[in-house]
Structures are given as structure tokens and as C-alpha cells.
Amino acid sequence: MSPATRPTTHRRLHLNAFLMNAGHHDAAWRHPRTQPERVTDLRYFQQLAQTAERGRLDSIFFADGLALWGKVRHNALGGFEPLTLLSALATVTEHIGLIATVSTTFNEPFHTARKFASLDHISGGRAGWNIVTSGTVNEARNFGQDQHLEHRLRYERAREFVEVVTKLWDSWEDDAILLDRERGVYADTDRVREIGHRGAYFGVQGPLNVPRSPQGHPLLVQAGSSEDGREFAAEYAEAVFTAQQTLADAQSFYKDLKSRLAQHGRSEEDLKVLPGICPVIGSTEAEARALDHELTELQVPEYGLAQLSGMLGTDLTGLPLDGPLPELPEERDINGNKSRFTLVAELARRDGLTLRQLIARLGGGRGHRVVVGTPEQIADQLQEWFTQGAADGFNIMPPHLPGGLEDFVDHVVPVLQRRGLFRTEYTGRTLREHYGLPRPANRLTATASGTTGAA
Amino acid sequence: MSPATRPTTHRRLHLNAFLMNAGHHDAAWRHPRTQPERVTDLRYFQQLAQTAERGRLDSIFFADGLALWGKVRHNALGGFEPLTLLSALATVTEHIGLIATVSTTFNEPFHTARKFASLDHISGGRAGWNIVTSGTVNEARNFGQDQHLEHRLRYERAREFVEVVTKLWDSWEDDAILLDRERGVYADTDRVREIGHRGAYFGVQGPLNVPRSPQGHPLLVQAGSSEDGREFAAEYAEAVFTAQQTLADAQSFYKDLKSRLAQHGRSEEDLKVLPGICPVIGSTEAEARALDHELTELQVPEYGLAQLSGMLGTDLTGLPLDGPLPELPEERDINGNKSRFTLVAELARRDGLTLRQLIARLGGGRGHRVVVGTPEQIADQLQEWFTQGAADGFNIMPPHLPGGLEDFVDHVVPVLQRRGLFRTEYTGRTLREHYGLPRPANRLTATASGTTGAA
Ligand SMILES: Cc1cc2nc3c(=O)[nH]c(=O)nc-3n(C[C@H](O)[C@H](O)[C@H](O)COP(=O)(O)O)c2cc1C
Ligand SMILES: Cc1cc2nc3c(=O)[nH]c(=O)nc-3n(C[C@H](O)[C@H](O)[C@H](O)COP(=O)(O)O)c2cc1C
Numbered sequence A, B: 001m002s003p004a005t006r007p008t009t010h011r012r013l014h015l016n017a018f019l020m021n022a023g024h025h026d027a028a029w030r031h032p033r034t035q036p037e038r039v040t041d042l043r044y045f046q047q048l049a050q051t052a053e054r055g056r057l058d059s060i061f062f063a064d065g066l067a068l069w070g071k072v073r074h075n076a077l078g079g080f081e082p083l084t085l086l087s088a089l090a091t092v093t094e095h096i097g098l099i100a101t102v103s104t105t106f107n108e109p110f111h112t113a114r115k116f117a118s119l120d121h122i123s124g125g126r127a128g129w130n131i132v133t134s135g136t137v138n139e140a141r142n143f144g145q146d147q148h149l150e151h152r153l154r155y156e157r158a159r160e161f162v163e164v165v166t167k168l169w170d171s172w173e174d175d176a177i178l179l180d181r182e183r184g185v186y187a188d189t190d191r192v193r194e195i196g197h198r199g200a201y202f203g204v205q206g207p208l209n210v211p212r213s214p215q216g217h218p219l220l221v222q223a224g225s226s227e228d229g230r231e232f233a234a235e236y237a238e239a240v241f242t243a244q245q246t247l248a249d250a251q252s253f254y255k256d257l258k259s260r261l262a263q264h265g266r267s268e269e270d271l272k273v274l275p276g277i278c279p280v281i282g283s284t285e286a287e288a289r290a291l292d293h294e295l296t297e298l299q300v301p302e303y304g305l306a307q308l309s310g311m312l313g314t315d316l317t318g319l320p321l322d323g324p325l326p327e328l329p330e331e332r333d334i335n336g337n338k339s340r341f342t343l344v345a346e347l348a349r350r351d352g353l354t355l356r357q358l359i360a361r362l363g364g365g366r367g368h369r370v371v372v373g374t375p376e377q378i379a380d381q382l383q384e385w386f387t388q389g390a391a392d393g394f395n396i397m398p399p400h401l402p403g404g405l406e407d408f409v410d411h412v413v414p415v416l417q418r419r420g421l422f423r424t425e426y427t428g429r430t431l432r433e434h435y436g437l438p439r440p441a442n443r444l445t446a447t448a449s450g451t452t453g454a455a
Helices: A042-054 A082-090 A109-122 A137-143 A151-169 A227-236 A247-259 A285-297 A301-312 A338-351 A355-363 A375-387 A403-418 A431-435 A443-449 B042-054 B082-090 B109-122 B137-143 B151-169 B227-236 B247-259 B285-297 B301-312 B338-351 B355-363 B375-387 B403-418 B443-449
Strands: A014-018 A059-062 A097-103 A127-132 A177-180 A185-187 A219-222 A239-242 A272-281 A369-373 A393-396 B014-018 B059-062 B097-103 B127-132 B177-180 B185-187 B219-222 B239-242 B272-281 B369-373 B393-396
Touching (some): A014 A239, A014 A272, A042 A059, A042 A082, A059 A082, A059 A127, A059 A431, A082 B109, A097 A109, A097 A219, A109 A127, A109 A151, A109 B082, A151 A227, A219 A227, A239 A247, A272 A285, A272 A403, A285 A369, A301 A338, A369 A375, B042 B082, B042 B403, B082 B097, B109 B151, B227 B247, B239 B247, B272 B285, B272 B375, B285 B355, B285 B369, B301 B338, B338 B355, B375 B403
Parallel strands (some): A014 A393, A059 A097, A097 A127, A127 A219, A219 A239, A272 A393, B014 B393, B097 B127, B219 B239, B272 B393
Antiparallel strands (some): A177 A185
16 A cells, blocks of 8 residues: 555544444344354454454454343343453454443442453553443342432442542552562552542542553543433543434534533543444445345344333333334433433334334344445445544444454455555554553642642 | 373372462562562463463462552562453463452452353363452452451351352353254243342342353362351362461361361362462572572561561561560451461460561461472472371462472472372363362252252
């Protein structure tokens, strides 16, 4: 590739590979191109991570839930805990970022800070944390609670949780380890601080028992899109995953989120917006459509109905598949994923879908945008959103794995590279460097030495 | 080696490598043979794991605490969270078992079950859990508590914790995954069960969101030696780490623990007793003694005093190093590590040690037995304890790393192999197979089908 086609001055997009079981389509595991027998086989995920790295993607990402649903009857669910898995993937990759989901509702900040700091050391600065508040009562029931904590309180807890975790990450100064064998002084304990946190949800004395990690703070990722979710993101998140169906919606989300940053003393570059996209790729448009159709044909309606019931907070079992949706609650009455509820309800309303049609539409991306086409067509869509103020990059959700990721890396990435929209080589070593985000200063040091005015 | 020297019928001993920072000696990090700058370097631990595997050891093990002590001023403390680390070690080893410490006092059974099940899948059946109740108020302070839960209650919580975890591991039958693409049935949900646990400490609905793992249950290891600790071990543990100073004490502990098994319907073979030993190895006895002396000379007295204060539940700061110990409390008043308190107090009393002498004696093994000598002499000691009813194997605690482990593997292991006491090749693939322990039946299935009388 000639230098002329690789401009280095303009904005580049960011790509995250969202890896899941046999793929994102709910019928993927039934498709002959998938390998559902390998969803508890480490080699499977190592190969996926290596494929993503071959494509020079910024990161890979694993979602997480803390309960198993009855839906496992009809889908290849149930797999690895993400942090344990990512640690094993760190050893077979060199550059790609490793983002794990951990819920602030059912964990303790000390453990969470420590595990991410460990992964950041293990991976040489490639750890990222997708901060979620968890959306279902099934999860609460695995942690001694009959009710799920209220949406607003979950975000309140999440705020305090992140405050504690970042303080723990800062509890060692970068140069606290002196390693003075002669004098017998390993660490300068004046540079290792207790955090003495006492709040509404947590009491954590500190310091952390892991030295400050390569990135200082592992990358903070978030994916809530409700009002509370956006406020949280504006304050803490450095990358945001979001489900958006139309360019207009994505633009308005993008603009809204970016406009909230200033009030937290942050600039627009400090947060990257990554809408999800499920690319159904064919070498011709007809081939892509055929694949999409094939996957839809493999859907198990009971599965789709159960998933839809969860998303809409409404039991749909027994309703005629070819009929319309029943009356739905309001977003304010949803204690799960509020923004997804609204997205799905609007999608059904807007396009006048029957239950069966809605299930088909949600099959590939559970509400994320599905784009069916050739590599060029998919690249066009990404380029449009990227250049039209709707995205800083994308959360790539292959409908089937490993093939859907391979197709993306081998056929879509080169188009983006040719257009100068995507890196052809890694230029950084850490996840922060890939996303163009700075290594955070140590807030505790700053406070102690009075050099910044951070309140 | 001729077949005659490799009898396969008699008892073989088991060896676990207890890996820690720059080594177990508290001055190891100051010794020129160690690499304290690498305690947050994954490659360092990968090499240690590979060395242990080269020696055909049964397992490697990482201890864990949930707080950092001021002692980091004088020792290379603060490193990786063990499960995150072991997952990254699983990928560069093939046979060796991987034992991580997780506290039942500051964790949730759902997370713990899941992480170990994940590691067991990732490693192909090599995960083990060292179940601890945590011994210090510093740890409680990182989890919102000002007081440390009382010793007896910690074990009560540990019991319920292990019950829940093992039920979660059994919540999927081994053959629950049907993977019937044709019919669209991934898992037989009749073979994936809720556990519906509601107890004094935990409420966990289940099922786990990870299929049953290669070992069924990751190996259960424990290291408490108080009365409550022994009762707990007799009921649940399959391998027990213990600190014993004399053959007589080790024999009495061994006999006592084995005698408690029958009342839980278990046989003596179901639990392996592994006393700790810190081998200070030299090619001559004089060389070994010189190394021991060298390490003692490198000790920082403040560090030893702080550690001793913790073990004895008594603040010793300011006391003359060359004077005797002050009046000590009784074991019943110790809310930390009861058995270690008694061991150390007795050691000092028995040998009439000054504080400085006691600190020197505890330098290598913190109360574990230190054996100084040639490879033959060390093998003799292991053989004696193994054949005289004091041990089923040993927890090897190299005073310095990586050299102390290499010396053990290269010089002591071959002696044990020549004597027919230790394997020359791995014969199994899983940690359970190395320790000669069966894969547990699924208790939930048994109960459901009424085929066993398990109460
Ligand atoms: C791409 C993406 C990935 C997500 N991954 C998870 C996840 O792994 N676990 C989870 O509990 N929620 C996950 N969520 C849900 C969000 O964290 C959040 O709970 C949800 O968007 C609802 O937030 P809201 O109520 O603020 O809209 C994800 C959302 C998106 C868009
Ligand atoms: C070899 C060995 C390793 C241990 N590792 C840990 C550990 O990693 N974390 C911990 O909190 N306690 C650890 N302990 C302490 C024991 O788990 C237990 O708390 C201690 O022996 C006190 O139990 P007791 O009061 O029943 O005697 C260890 C003990 C031994 C002998």
C-alpha cells in the first residue's frame, strides 16, 4: 500500500470485536459454519482473538451475565467467566485490547480493582472494564436478593464503585517500588496510600495489593444508554457501546453524550462512541441476503419470544406469532435495560412488526443494527456513520463465529484500510494507545502534592 | 531408569510447589539469586510453572491475602490475583495442577464456583481451590467491616459456602449439552438444575452459567489446622497444607486428621496431607548452611518483628531483639491463624529463643519446617516423613526463586525418583489424577434419580 493511501493526520475509526459463543445471531449455533461444541474450548477463543489481532482491531470484548436463563435450551449459552478467559487470551496475543464485563451491582470494588490491575500487568497494559449494573432479577437471585436493586440506585452504587476502584488503582504511585536491596527497602511506603473510603455502599481502607498497572487505569467502558446511563458515561466512561438502529438516532445519541462531557471537565476526545453493528457479509449482496435468510430460518421461535419477553418486561408466551405486540409498559416502569426496551418498542411500532417479524429483526443483534451486504457495502455504512457524527468507531458483532469475524477481518477491514479509515499496523502497545486515550495521572498523588485543582 | 527401580504398586508421594514473589524467605528479594523486579512480570511466573512441570510436580499453588501490609516496605509483596494469574499459566503448561486461594469470608459462592469452573475448563481439568477463611482485620477493612468475623463463624460460613459452590458445580449434568442442531435443542434443560439454596449466609438460586467442568469439582484444598479447621478439612478437603515443625507433631496431626474422615463417610485415601517444607539446598552441607546464613544476614528485623506481631496477636515493636518473648495470649483469644499462633509460641518456648533467634527461625518458612542440606539429605527428610506416617506428600516452599525451585527440580526430584518415591512421568491429565483422587459424582443427579443414599 502506498503512503498516499495511508494518511496519518486524519481521524481513524476504532473497532472492537464483541465475541460471543457461536456468534451473535441467536440461531448461529445451528448454522454449519459455526462450532458450538467449542464454546468451552480455550483454543476456540484464542483463535478468535488472534483473528481479531490479525485485523489490527483495537480490542476484543466479552459481555457477561450472572445467571443462566432457561433459554439455554435453544442457544449455546453458558461459557467462561470473562476475566479468567481474557487472562488466558493475553498470553497468545500481543497488541489487542482485552475488555471484560464486571457488574458493579454484584461485586466488591477491592476484588474488581485487583483483578483488572492484574490483567493489565499480565497483558502489558491491555485491560479494559465494561462497567455494567446488571439488568435482571435472575442475577439478584444468585446473590441472596429476591428483588433487583432499583435502576437509579444501581447507577448510584456504580458511581461509588468506580470512585473506589480508581482510587485503589492510584493507591500505589508509579515509582513506589524502590527495590533498594542494599538498604533493604522494597517499596517507599510514603508512596503507597490507604484510600480510607467510607461511603453509602462501600468501606474500603486500601491500599490495593497490586502495584499501579501499565495503563494506570485499565480502560473504562460502559454501555448504558438511559438518562442515568448517559450521565454515568459522561462522568466516567472512555468508550461507550450503544445499540442504535438509525443514523438519526445514532447522531442524536452521539451529540447528546459528547455534549455532556464539558460539565465534567472532559473534552469530546476523551470518550469514544461505538455503536454496535452485526455485519452479515456475502461476496455478493445476494449471497449476504441468502445467509441472513438462512439464519432467520434456523431461529427457534420459543427462544426469540423468551428473549423478547425479557427485553420488553412483558410475558409474551402463548401470544400468536403472526399477531401484533400487546400493550407495553412505559420505560420508567422498566427496571432492567431501559434503553433497549425503548429501542425495541419503537422499532416494532415504527415498522408495524408482528411478533415473528420482530423476532427475526432482533435475531442478529438483539436490537443492534444489522447490516447485510458485501464488504464494500458494509464499509460504506461504517464510513457514513463515522463521518456523519454518529460514531467514533464500531462494536463489531459477527452473526456467526469464527467465520463472521474472519470475513470481517479479511474483507471489510482491508476496504477500510484502503480508504484510510483504519490503521494498517498497530502504532501503540496499550489499549489506551489504540483508542488514543491518555494514561491517567495518579489522582491521589496529585491531591497529596496539591499540584492540581481536581476537587 | 530400569523398570525395577520404578515400582508402580507402592505409594508415591505428591509434591506441590508453593510459589511466592521472590521466594519464601523474607529476605529472598535482597539475595543476588532472585529477581524481585519480575514479581509483576507474567513471564517470570510462566517460567516457574514450567520448571515445576519439568519436575513432574503435581501442582503449583498461590496463596492470597486481601490486603497489603506496611511490611511491603521491606519485602517484595503485592502481586497478581491468583486466579487471573493461573489462567495465564494454564496456557503455557500441559499437565501441572493450578491451585488458587480464594477466601470464603470475602467472596460470593456464585462468582467463586464460576471462576474455578472456568479455570478448570481452560486448563483441561487442572484447577484446585485453596479454601481459606482469611485471618486479619486488615482484610475485613477492605470489605466494609471494622471487625473481623469470629473464627468459628468464619468456618461456619466456609461450610455453607463450599456446599453452595459444589452444588453449583453439579447444577449441569455432564451430558446436559445435547447440541442437537437439527431439532434446535442445545441443552437438555431437565439436566440443568436450579439449586434453590437458602441458608444462613447465602441465597443462591442457580444454576451456574458454566457447564460441568472436566474434573466435575475442581480439587478442594484447605490449610487450617485448628480444631475447627481440622473438622472442616475432614468434611471437605481433598488435600491439606499444614505447617509442622517436628516428626512427632506431624505424625499426630496426620493421624488425627485421617481419623476424622470415617465419620464423614470418607476413607483415608480421600484426603492427602501435605506438610510444608522450605528446602535450603546446597551441593554440600556447608554450602547449604552458608546460603541459610546468608539469607538470615539479609533479614530486616523490623519486618520480622511486624510479621511475628501479627502471628502472635501481640504488638512486639520496641522490644529488645535479644530479649525473650513477652507474655502471650491463649490460642482461644486469637481470632487470626490459631494453629500458627500455637506453633510459633511453642517453638519459642521449647527452644528458649530470643526474639532475634525466633525471627531467624521463621525467616525461611514463617513457621513451616526449614531443612538445610544436600539434595540427598533433603530427600532423606521427605522420605522419613512420608514413610513414617507424617505425610502423603509435601508443599515445597523454595526459600528463593527461581533458583530454589530449579535446585529442587534438578537435584532433589531425581533422588526421589531414583528411590521410586516420585513419578518420572505424568500418568494422568487432571489435577485429581495426579493426586489419585476420583472425579466426584454429580450429587444433584444422584439425589434426583434416587440411586444413592447420599443424605
Ligand atoms: C454492546 C452492549 C453490551 C452490553 N453488555 C452487557 C453485559 O455484558 N452485561 C450486562 O449486564 N449488560 C450489558 N449491556 C447492557 C448495559 O450495560 C446496560 O445495562 C443497558 O444498556 C441498560 O442500560 P440503561 O438502562 O442505562 O439503558 C450491554 C449493552 C450494550 C449496548
Ligand atoms: C501452606 C499454607 C498456606 C496458606 N495459605 C493461605 C492463604 O493463601 N491465605 C490465607 O488467608 N490463609 C492461608 N493459610 C492459612 C490457613 O488458611 C488458615 O487460615 C490458617 O492455617 C489458620 O487456620 P486455623 O485457625 O484453623 O489454624 C495458609 C496456611 C498454610 C499452612
